[in-house]
Amino acid sequence: MSHTSNDTITWSMMLRKLPSIAKAIPRVVRGMKVANVKDPTQTCGLGWSFEQATLRNPDGPALLQGEVTLSYSEVNQWANRIAHHLIGQGIGKGDVVAVFIENRPELLVTILAVAKVGAISALLNTSQTRDTLVHSVNLVAPAAIIVGEELVPAYLAVRDRVSIKAERTWFVADQDTSRQPGIAPEGFINLMTVSLDGASDNPASSQQVFFDDPCFYIYTSGTTGLPKAGVFKHGRWMRSSASFGMIALDMRADDVVYCTLPLYHATGLCVCWGSAVSGASGFAIRRKFSASQFWNDVRKYRATTIGYVGELCRYLVDQPPSADDNRHDVKKMIGNGLRPGAWNEFKTRFAVNHICELYAASDGNIGFTNILNFDNTIGFSLMRWELVAYDHDSGAPIRDAKGLMRKVAKGEQGLLLAKIDDKAPLDGYTDPQKTARVVLHDVFEQGDRYFNTGDLLRNIGFGHAQFVDRLGDTYRWKGENVSTTEVENILLQHPHISEAVAYGVEIHNTNGRAGMAAITPAESLATLDFSELLAFARQQMPAYAVPLFLRVKVKMETTGTFKYQKTRLKDEAFDPGKTGDDPIYAWLPGTQTYVQVTEQLLSDIHGGKYRY
Known part of the structure; x- marks a missing residue:
């Protein structure tokens, strides 16, 4: 996403909004009381x-x-x-x-x-x-x-x-x-x-x-x-x-x-x-x-x-x-x-x-809203939030020598953390262990607590932010969050698949990320029946979670480099020019099987010939 400099909010832009801000103040005060x-x-x-x-x-x-x-x-x-x-x-x-x-x-x-x-x-x-x-x-x-x-x-x-x-x-x-x-x-x-x-x-x-x-x-x-x-x-x-x-x-x-x-x-x-x-x-x-x-x-x-x-x-x-x-x-x-x-x-x-x-x-415990009607922004939040530096492979926030996290500069992308306090309590999940996993302690000072949203944002000025991407093991497609682990677990139930790694990849001019899975056949590529595999996936998982692309790998890299491997797999995506000996297959809209991706098919997909 290259929308950085031109989306920055300036003083003159803020000043132009003053009349509408003045008009909204009574309504905001009333709303805050109800909220x-x-x-x-x-x-x-x-x-x-x-x-x-x-x-x-x-x-x-x-x-x-x-x-x-x-x-x-x-x-x-x-x-x-x-x-x-x-x-x-x-x-x-x-x-x-x-x-x-x-x-x-x-x-x-x-x-x-x-x-x-x-x-x-x-x-x-x-x-x-x-x-x-x-x-x-x-x-x-x-x-x-x-x-x-x-x-x-x-x-x-x-x-x-x-x-x-x-x-x-x-x-x-x-x-x-x-x-x-x-x-x-x-x-x-x-x-x-x-x-x-x-x-x-x-x-x-x-x-x-x-x-x-x-x-x-x-x-x-x-x-x-x-x-x-x-x-x-x-x-x-x-x-x-x-x-x-x-x-x-x-x-x-x-x-x-x-x-x-x-x-x-x-x-x-x-x-x-x-x-x-x-x-x-x-x-x-x-x-x-x-x-x-x-x-x-x-x-x-x-x-x-x-x-x-x-x-x-x-x-x-x-x-x-x-x-x-x-x-x-x-x-x-x-x-x-x-x-x-x-x-x-x-x-x-x-x-x-x-x-x-x-x-x-x-x-979570935070919300942003574009109340002032600027373009290309999720608006601002009345809650306390910070964007911090993170490790690109693990997605975890980075701590310095003192064990504290580092805020990123304005215009840079960072991991969104939301402060947990009386004003912004975290209701969490039905499972307390799952809630504990998203709470970070001692972030900027001893005793503070923040909710880790797992999302990357960019600060564009005057408290306004821009959404960049999701981190970790979830990606969005068709307005739904897809869990890569869930997709992997279902694929592994197939008798002819011995290993599976799922991830999201970008297709030009689509929103979110399309599902892709690298799979290792239990025996050989010849044993895979792609129309049967597609039917299996469609029966076992919601439509939005079915992988649109498959990469067949004879051998997965060891789990030691698993995280690194996922980053590389995402980068190479479904381009047969980058995937070496691994053949790539695509499920094209309206069809009932996966077909092998050639250079020509790749340029057709990128050129928008198929409507995803």
């Missing part, structure tokens, strides 16, 4: 904030999808009926309810109901299957699970490996269940039918939720391979919903947020929905992102705000230009991962005034 709940006896959180929004805008649209529009009071009453039923079934404060439903109103109504009870929603990633799904469920020991009809086959495949009672296994039909609850298959209880006659007033339990109570478990890819469950507390819901909804976006009742991001991730759920709830605004969702339908949907729902990740913006820019590109009501967009290369093109072509790029880790 920072300090009193442990003050009711707060998702259920409470939704009830407040309902009082402010009872008849305004709360959830929109397809032809379904539900008002704030309709959603609130629906969630209340479910909440009363859950309470009647013995679900109480602190109990975990696993939720396994794709993007649709029922998912959000269910999560809202669970929050009102004071229970915790474990937001299962809907693309997970088999071992990964079993691990994710068992990790949080849920008292119950709510499964959407569309995911019943995936759940049935693992049902006997998770210990959830049949009477606590609820079903939600794949239709507009606010009008027609549908029929549950054998072994499931239809949640919408059994809660139909429940009381529709706010349950007393939603008044008993406080800032330190967990609201969701959001799964992040663990570096050890299997997902970790990050704890997202109600106090953090208040912070993110007010920071983004009030302070950054100034959401109002006549705004509508359009979101096609998966709602089991924090960007979709907490940033986009949180912003909508904060403004008592509409929230329009789609089951799965569609580049060709995106702007039609935006016009249909009269959206004023869109949620994004960088990849989504790139897919939209790749669509053929249309006269309607700037015919819409969108003034602002919020999300993360928009690369400097695509930033300006997106802003001008689609005439969006404010790109509110943010940076936050669902398992």
